Amino acid sequence: MAKYDVDEVKLRQLEEYIDSIEQKEGALIGVLYKAQEIFGYLPKDVQLFIARKLGIFAAKVYGVATFYSYFTMEPRGKHVINVCMGTACFVKGADKILEEIKKELDIKDGNMSKDGLFTVDTLRCVGACGLAPVVMVDGKVYGRVKVEEVKGILDEYRE
Amino acid sequence: MPLRMELLVCGGTGCQASNSSRVLEVLREGIQEANLQEEVRVLMTGCFGFCEKGPIVKVMPDNIFYVEVDEESARKIVREHVIKGRIVEEKIYKEPETEERLPEQSSIPFYKKQIRIALRNCGKIDPENINEYIASDGYMALARVLTEMTPEEVIDAVKRSGLRGRGGGGFPTGLKWEATRKSKSDVKYIICNADEGDPGAFMDRSILEGDPHSVLEGMAIAGYAIGAQFGYIYVRAEYPLAIHRLRIAISQAREMGLLGKNILGTNFSFDVEIKIGAGAFICGEETALINSIEGGRGEPTVKPPYPAQVGLWKKPTNINNVETFANVPPIILNGAEWFSSIGTEKSKGTKVFALAGKVNNVGLVEVPMGITLREIIYDLGGGIKGGKKFKAVQTGGPSGGCIPAEHLDTPIDYDTLNALGSMMGSGGMIVMDEDDCMVNIAKFYLEFSCDESCGRCTACRVGNKRMLEILNKITEGKGEMEDLEMLKELAETVKDSSLCGLGQTSPNPVLSTMKFFYDEYLAHVKDKSCPAGVCTELLKYYIIPEKCVGCTACAKVCPVNVIHGEPRKVHVIDREGCIKCGECYRTCRFGAITRK
Structure with missing residues (x-):
């Protein structure tokens, strides 16, 4: 096997998953999901590995990985904060919440805090418009968030 | 007991x-x-x-x-x-x-004018227990179809019911089924489009979470009608609860023999698999969705050929939205005439709307087609939050437009909304009040479309971007009159020369706000002011002398020291150096600072 600059154990785990798929045609997105679950993101070498395993061009893997907003090629923080930027949240001031989170975490460039604890992202409508504005931390939904509550929410994850 | x-x-x-x-x-x-x-x-x-x-x-x-x-x-x-x-x-x-x-x-006003067909079981049954669905006449329509009706009769019933696609386009469902039925092939597919990406819309999510079997039953009936053996549900990754409940529903239906081989002992076999999307709005477009299920980039392709002829894995494929499928079983059970007796001449039945924004009762409503916007917003929605003044209602998400107060009494259906420069879309309905700036709202939707454009067509990829730049200029107070003309021309070009629905409709929020709220654009461009007080760069802060008590709080927080005044005397803001951060506005306890 060619040498890949990533964690060997994790790569083995991914290989087992790919080997277990019967219908390899059309499986790419599912494989990328699994890879991101294992590695936390999609490093270049993992994409290369997937391309060779599935017998498709690396360009196709890269093309798909960059097309969908779910996939990321940057390492992510331990906790992922998502601020909903759907219309209902937007008209209720989601941008101010996002600003406050970034201020609180001292994030100026990019979207990860320096200690690697948090990644801040936005997403398009979680469908909880009745609770706008909405913030999600690791899948837990916080509704009707006020700027003054941001610190308290982040503190829950800081221990 | x-x-x-x-x-x-x-x-x-x-x-x-x-x-x-x-x-x-x-x-x-x-x-x-x-x-x-x-x-x-x-x-x-x-x-x-x-x-x-x-x-x-x-x-x-x-x-x-x-x-x-x-x-x-x-x-x-x-x-x-x-x-x-x-x-x-x-x-x-x-x-x-x-x-x-x-x-x-x-008796609660929120529910009074509702007729719940697609949402019939939501809030009534336990969605994780198939027996509760069956006890509410679930799978009875499938049984009737398999034992008493030919596929042609099923298609005929759906055609006569007048059901149109609830995902946004409004194409007659029966015609779509018929076209797929007529395509000759040994393998055909049914796809349920549950990629509900419109910001502010959550109808499909609620149906999947509250009554997943109704969608499975609708899909199986469609499968029988067009001759498909297999179906996919393409659902957003952002809806984990919906995915969880669908998984349970599919396995329970299989156990009961309501999915799988020889359903109810007939020779009809049909099974369903879930495909999870990876966050691309464009995948709501049917050809893009097919590309995504095949594992590729979700870019749309030219139609024709339509999916009914060449679809998933090049086989004839019928794609309907969640709410459309949920409507099918009641149509079979109660008859096409019952369904077509509800609604308007060209839009039959009901529509589920996700009512959100500045309205008192946020939530999900299912109302007959032809109800007026006023009834939805004021009777069901309980009016505008905080007694503010209604400004506009946005329907159809990034593909739709903003409808002003003078059209509140329009009976809504697919065609009347189109005529107003908006559209039904999947059913998002966002209410806006006097504090919302319509130029900023147009910008918000355009940012969305720029993000989500797949980049295939130049008009959509570049045109939307150029439009966004113009709107940025306008909201920053640097707009000129030529910009408004340019904006309109670009909008029409993008509409005319994009391949898929995203590009063809992405200029709608701009065009409709320009049509109904042109005075706001003029205020931004000519007077360099934002009437709603939203666009920060255009705001000017004033101290109302009558209200100022001279507490000095504002002067203390001002980061650039442009607020002057003696203690206990009226303060003044020197607007020359003001950076419009708004700290003074937030700090003043006497309401003495205003901005416009």
């Missing part, structure tokens, strides 16, 4: 975020303690739709509707209502105007 009472707890995403799972536990604990578990049952249902007042708990057969239930009131409901039969008054919905308590769901 026979069962004497059921407590239905809303398990929709909205109520769960307000802790309804904990309410459910507390209710169960209380009933356990009172040793009533034999006669009182607590179950989690799908969304009741009244998200504004969640968590909701409904007590049956007493038909009492409790709102905003927390742990403490849950204990009280057990103590008072369940054990002693006394209603917990303070948790009954209070009509804001008359202050009257309305204990019955159907």
